[in-house]
Amino acid sequence: MFDPKKLEQVAKQIQDAMPQPVKELGNDVEQKVRQVIQAQLGKLDVVNREEFDVQTQVLLRTRQKLNDLEQKMAELEAKLDAEAKSDNA
Known part of the structure; x- marks a missing residue:
C-alpha cells in the first residue's frame, strides 16, 4: 500500500535526527521506527x-x-418540440 522506499527514507531521517547514544542501539531502532510508522x-x-x-x-x-x-x-x-409545433400548426 505504501512505497517501501519512502518508508525507509523517513525511518532513516528519524534515526539520523536521534542523539548519538540512541543511534548506537543500531539497526533495532530503525526497525522499530519502521514498524511504528507502518x-x-x-x-x-x-x-x-x-x-x-x-x-x-x-x-x-x-x-x-x-x-x-x-x-x-x-x-x-x-426534435420533439419541433415536431409538436409542426403538428399543432
Whole structure:
C-alpha cells in the first residue's frame, strides 16, 4: 500500500535526527521506527496513488458519458418540440 522506499527514507531521517547514544542501539531502532510508522500509516483510511489515478480515470470517463447523454437528451427534446409545433400548426 505504501512505497517501501519512502518508508525507509523517513525511518532513516528519524534515526539520523536521534542523539548519538540512541543511534548506537543500531539497526533495532530503525526497525522499530519502521514498524511504528507502518502501523500508524496502516490505520489511515487512504488509497495509494495508483488506485487514485485509476478511479480518477473512471470518473473522467463517466463524466464524459454523462455529458454525451445530456447532449443527446437535449437534441431529442428539441426534435420533439419541433415536431409538436409542426403538428399543432
